[in-house]
Every structure is written in structure tokens, then in C-alpha cells.
Amino acid sequence: MTQEGAGPELKKPVVVLAFVSIGLVYSTMLVGVFLSSGPITENGIVCTEWPLCPNGFGPPEDRYLMEYVHRLIAAITAAVVYATAVIVPSRARLAKKVALIAAGLVSLQMLLGLLTVLTILEPLVVASHLSTGISLFAFGLLTFWWAGVWKMR
Known part of the structure; x- marks a missing residue:
């Protein structure tokens, strides 16, 4: 067992979770950028409640769908x-x-x-949100790397 790696008994689960988190962070960022650009909504935001939209956990109305998806992916990402x-x-x-x-x-x-x-969608807040997402993606990559994926056979 090296200090840098996760060891053979946990290497695969750690690597899988790290890899899944990278994909989820990326997916969350893509949906978030789509939302803030406002192609469907004129101002980029329709659900002004947090953490849930007006329908709560129920199926969202069409106008809330993308924000609902963004928040759902974000919640799953956080858990992973x-x-x-x-x-x-x-x-x-x-x-x-x-x-x-x-x-x-x-x-x-x-x-x-x-x-x-x-x-x-205050621009400074949106920029900070995106920058933090990019940093989170980078730390997900580093976790994936240092968990020993490149040494796994």
C-alpha cells in the first residue's frame, strides 16, 4: 500500500465514484450553462424557489423541467x-x-x-457558481488520479 493510492481493496469503488462524480459535475455544469443562457426562458430563470420548484418533488411543469433536472443532477452529484x-x-x-x-x-x-x-442571476454570483463548478470538476479529476486509477490493472 502506498501513501498516494487507495489500495487494492478500495481502489475500484473509489475510482468508480470519482469517475461518476466527474461525469455528474460536467453534466450539471452543461445544464446550468444552458439555463443561464436563457434559450427557453427570456431571463434564464423561471423557478425562483429553492431548493425545489413549486411542484416540490412531484413532476415539474414543462417550464420548470430544465431547472428541475439541473437541481436533481446537482443533488445526486453532491451525494456522490x-x-x-x-x-x-x-x-x-x-x-x-x-x-x-x-x-x-x-x-x-x-x-x-x-x-x-x-x-x-446576478452576474458575479453566476460567475462564482461556474468557477466553483470548474474547480469541483478539477478536484474530481485529481481524486480520480490520486485514487490510483493509472496504476490499476
Whole structure:
């Protein structure tokens, strides 16, 4: 067992979770950029409630669908990022640190998502939300790398 890797007993689950989190972060960012560009809605936001739209957990009306999808993917992403941070063993110090930073970033990202809705797409908040998403994506890649994916056979 090396200090850098997650070890053979946890390598595959950690790598899979890290890989899934990368895909989810990317998907969340794509839907978010689509939303803020406003191709469907004139101002880019139709659901001014947070965390749920007016229909709650029920099926969204058509006008809320993209925001509902964005928030649903974001919630799943947060759960996977947190799970990744939990499952990386402490003895894999570098991977653990990076995964914990990613968990902190996903928490910040949720707060920025709330502020994005409350400020109705204030440009500085939207830019911060996107920048944090990009950082989260980068830390997901680093977790994937340092969990030992490149040494796995």
C-alpha cells in the first residue's frame, strides 16, 4: 500500500465514484450553462424557489423541467462527491485531502446555487457558481488520479 493510492481493496469503488462524480459535475455544469443562457426562458430563470420548484418533488411543469433536472443532477452529484470523500481511506492522504476539498466545494456550490436563484442571476454570483463548478470538476479529476486509477490493472 502506498501513501498516494487507495489500495487494492478500495481502489475500484473509489475510482468508480470519482469517475461518476466527474461525469455528474460536467453534466450539471452543461445544464446550468444552458439555463443561464436563457434559450427557453427570456431571463434564464423561471423557478425562483429553492431548493425545489413549486411542484416540490412531484413532476415539474414543462417550464420548470430544465431547472428541475439541473437541481436533481446537482443533488445526486453532491451525494456522490460526499460518498467519494467518505470512502477514500485516510491512509491515502493525498487522495483523501483532495476528496475532502471536493466535498467542501460541493457544499459551497450548493450555497452559490441558492444565491444564484435568490439574486436572479446576478452576474458575479453566476460567475462564482461556474468557477466553483470548474474547480469541483478539477478536484474530481485529481481524486480520480490520486485514487490510483493509472496504476490499476
